[in-house]
Every structure is written in C-alpha cells, then in structure tokens.
Amino acid sequence: MHSIFLKYFDEVARHGSIRKASTVLNVSSTSVNRKILSVEKQLGVAVFDRTPEGVELTSIGSILLEHCRKTLHDYERTKILIDDLRDLRTGHINIETIDSVAYGILPQALQQFSQSFPDISISVTTAQPDEVMKSVANGETDVGITFMIDMHPDVRVMSEKSAPFGVIVRRDHPLAERNSVTIDDISTYRLVRTIDARGRNSIIDQVVSTLASPLSTHIFTNTLFIAKQMILDNQGIGLYTKIGFFKEIEADELKFIPLIQEGLNDMRIAMLVSATTGIDPAKRHLCDVVGRSIRLMRLDS
Secondary structure (H helix, E strand, C coil), rough: HHHHHHHHHHHHHCCCHHHHHHHHHHHHHHHHHHHHHHHHHHCCCEEEEECCEEECCCCHHHHHHHHHHHHHHHHHHHHHHHHHHHHHCCCEEEEEECCHHHCCCCHHHHHHHHCCCCCCCEEEEEEHHHHHHHHCCCCCEEEEEEEECCCCCCEEEEEEEEEECEEEEECCCCCCCCEECCHHHHHEEEEEEHHHHHHHCCCHHHHHHCCCCCCCCEECCHHHHHHHHHHHHHCCEEEEECCCHHHHHHCCCCCEEEEECCCCCCCEEEEEECCCCCCHHHHHHHHHHHHHHHCCCCCCC
C-alpha cells in the first residue's frame, strides 16, 4: 500500500493533475484520488490543494514529495543491486587473512557464500597482520581480514569487532580459574606464539617491549593447528585472541582468560577492501556473510 501511494503521489505532483497522472499510471483517476485522500486522512493533513486547473502541493506535500522521491530512488538502486546479484554467475575473489580467522570463521562462512554463488571461485591465504593490510592497499587482495593496527589510507573498513588478546590454557592449568591475568602473571609460564615473535616485531612484542617482565616463548609456529595442539598437550600456554580457539573453548577443552594489558585488550579485528576500487555485489555479499559470522562470536570473555 505504501509503495503504491508513493508512485501515485509522485506522478500527480509531477503532472499537477490527477487525471494526467492516472493516464501515465494506466489506472483510473478515481483510484488515484481515493488513494491520496486515504493517506491524507491518515496523516490528518492535505498534501494537495485542489484547484480548477488541477492540484498543487501544499507545504506539507512538498516535504512528503522529497521523502517520496528519495524512497523511490533508493528502491530502484536496491532493485539494480538485486538484479546484479541474481545475474552474477562467475568470477574469483582473493581473500588474505590472519590464520585464526582462517581456522575459526572462514570455512562455515564460505560455505554459506557458495550457496548463493556456487560458480565463483575463492582463494584464501594467511599472512601476518601488516602483510594483509598492505596486500589490500596495493590491490593484490580483494578482501583482507586483520587487526586494526596502523590503518593504511588506501583501505576501507567494511566491518569491525572487538577481539582482545587473552591467555589460552587447558582446563586443568593453574591459571584456568582466574577471571583475568596480567603480563606479570604469565611471565613464569612458557608460551606458544606465532613465528613473527622470533624477530620481536609481533603485535604482542610491540606492546610489552617496555614492560619489566620478559616473556618466555617455548614454541614458535606459523600454524595455528600446531599452536592449538601444543597447548592441548600442555607444552605451553597461548597468547591469542579467542577466534582460532572458539570451537575448543565452547567445547570446554580450553579456557580463554582475558589479559589486562592496554594495547592488547582493546584490539579490534576488521574486514578490509581497497578504498581506491569499487566493490562488486559478490564481494559485498562475501563481506556481509563473513562479517555476520564475526559479529555473532563472543570474543571478549
């Protein structure tokens, strides 16, 4: 009913005549007039002044016309987007992401995406956070998922979510009953960390480099699968976000303990695209699907 009125109202305002508008709309002038009178009654105000020559917009009608035409324009744009989505059949999307997202979120999200676009191929590679940012900025990657650190001016944020770092331990670990920990609390335990920590240039090292308590790393790995297994085997504790361990935490195999440390407990993860190129319907839909999966995860406790 609302959309019919918008069309009727727009045409009557355009032609200044209910009769002329009804001819364009291919409906009776009685139907057009009845619809406008009905809405005027609902609003409690007149949108047209009737004259012997036709109709003229009232001041209220002028305000309503602006809303009407904006709504119709937005609707047409939406129809075009839907048609583009319906007609899109083939293509390829490059995704570069930090490994925790590749393990914890992407498989299920990509399955949902493929139900809508079964013939669009996808490549997924993992990289360090700064490498993901650069790859998107340089146009080498269509969609990047990484931490929001040193944002590049040539990237655009499609969605973001808080993803604080914490300690990942086994359920029988001495720290498992703690509600939170500090760097001092974990300094005596051996850590399982990402491979970039060897060069002291990891996100964690950048934050804790000025602290008194050194971190003792037992195992360096660029594979989250190995890190997860080492923690489960009691070879060390992890210092990660919850994302890559979400399934094991939900199954009560591992425990995530929030870390009280500025720069790590306020970390955010973002989905990025290039700010210098357009975003096609398939890429936008992929961002929506993955972004929704991330939003549904409780990552801060």
